Amino acid sequence: MLLTLLLASSGNKLAESLSHRNAEPILSMAERRHTARRLLLGGRLLACPPGPKVQVLRADFNNDGFADLAVGVAGENLGAIGNGGAVNVLYGTASGLTGAGSQLFTQDTGVPGAAELGDGFGDALAVGDFDGDGFADLAVGVSLEDVGAVVDAGAVNVLYGSAGGLTGAGSQLFTQDSPGVVSRTEPHDDFGDVLGAGDFDGDGFADLAVGVRREDVGATAGAGAVNVLYGTAAGLTGAGGQFFTQDSPGVPGVVEPDDEFGVAVGAGDFDGDRFVDLAVGAPRGFRRQ
Numbered sequence: 001m002l003l004t005l006l007l008a009s010s011g012n013k014l015a016e017s018l019s020h021r022n023a024e025p026i027l028s029m030a031e032r033r034h035t036a037r038r039l040l041l042g043g044r045l046l047a048c049p050p051g052p053k054v055q056v057l058r059a060d061f062n063n064d065g066f067a068d069l070a071v072g073v074a075g076e077n078l079g080a081i082g083n084g085g086a087v088n089v090l091y092g093t094a095s096g097l098t099g100a101g102s103q104l105f106t107q108d109t110g111v112p113g114a115a116e117l118g119d120g121f122g123d124a125l126a127v128g129d130f131d132g133d134g135f136a137d138l139a140v141g142v143s144l145e146d147v148g149a150v151v152d153a154g155a156v157n158v159l160y161g162s163a164g165g166l167t168g169a170g171s172q173l174f175t176q177d178s179p180g181v182v183s184r185t186e187p188h189d190d191f192g193d194v195l196g197a198g199d200f201d202g203d204g205f206a207d208l209a210v211g212v213r214r215e216d217v218g219a220t221a222g223a224g225a226v227n228v229l230y231g232t233a234a235g236l237t238g239a240g241g242q243f244f245t246q247d248s249p250g251v252p253g254v255v256e257p258d259d260e261f262g263v264a265v266g267a268g269d270f271d272g273d274r275f276v277d278l279a280v281g282a283p284r285g286f287r288r289q
């Protein structure tokens with residue numbers, strides 16, 4: 001597995017890039033700089049907890065001081081809609097999480113989009129305060145969403161927090177056809193297969209990295225890509241968004257078929273400069289480097 005680090009710096013959003021062929025060099029680099037925590041590389045799953053210098057946003061959707069829990073249930077059948085997918089949200093209290101007042105979101109509960117067979121709503125989750133209002137917000141991957149006639153192009157729903165918890169009101173649906181989002185929907189892109197949130201440009205609004213593991217880059221099928229959407233006072237926007245492949249300037253490696261760059265993403269401040277950086281896995285990028 002090839003791991004690429006996209007390092008954010010002041011005013012540059014995600015720019016510089018380092019690449020390592022396995023986790024060990026990154027671990028030693030990170031330890032040397034006293035920045036990291038751990039990279040957990042497990043094939044598809046990559047978790048990069050933020051460092052001590054980075055503000056850790058608790059998943060406190062109603063900002064009552066108690067962390068809450070969102071649970072993706074991508075295989076949830078919704079009546080006759082097999083694997084339409086759902087997200088359960090449980091709220092924290094002084095005595096821990098409780099089912100009381102818990103919520104169930106699907107694309108048929110006021111969230112943009114419509115639940116369809118095999119959408120897999122909830123197959124990826126990321127928490128960030130995308131509009132900076134103090135209430136944690138939730139990005140939900142729907143990687144097998146059909147966009148119009150484009151099968152399994154993928155989408156991301158964003159639900160915003162409020163004093164009453166997460167709400168479908170004002171929620172958003174992003175695809176690669178949304179205004180400003182770089183690239184376009186193609187069959188089986190799997191946009192939203194993995195998600196990572198962090199404040200990459202340090203403006204106080206959390207930003208969202210969206211893996212597109214089956215993105216075709218030019219004529220290269222399945223090369224993979226990552227879209228980055230930036231947060232604003234009005235929430236996430238495609239405007240000013242970024243798009244990375246292994247052919248992007250500064251990103252080591254070259255685009256090749258089925259590399260699946262973006263099969264895993266993890267946000268963390270790997271260089272300790274207080275800007276959240278992004279690690280991107282490419283499971284088949286290793287042997288070709």
Ligand SMILES: [Ca+2]
Pocket residue numbers: 059060061062063064065066067068091092
């Ligand atoms: Ca809470």
Ligand SMILES: [Ca+2]
Pocket residue numbers: 128129130131132133134135136137160161
């Ligand atoms: Ca918010």
Ligand SMILES: [Ca+2]
Pocket residue numbers: 198199200201202203204205206207230231
């Ligand atoms: Ca930001």
Ligand SMILES: [Ca+2]
Pocket residue numbers: 007008268269270271272273274275276277
């Ligand atoms: Ca950084």
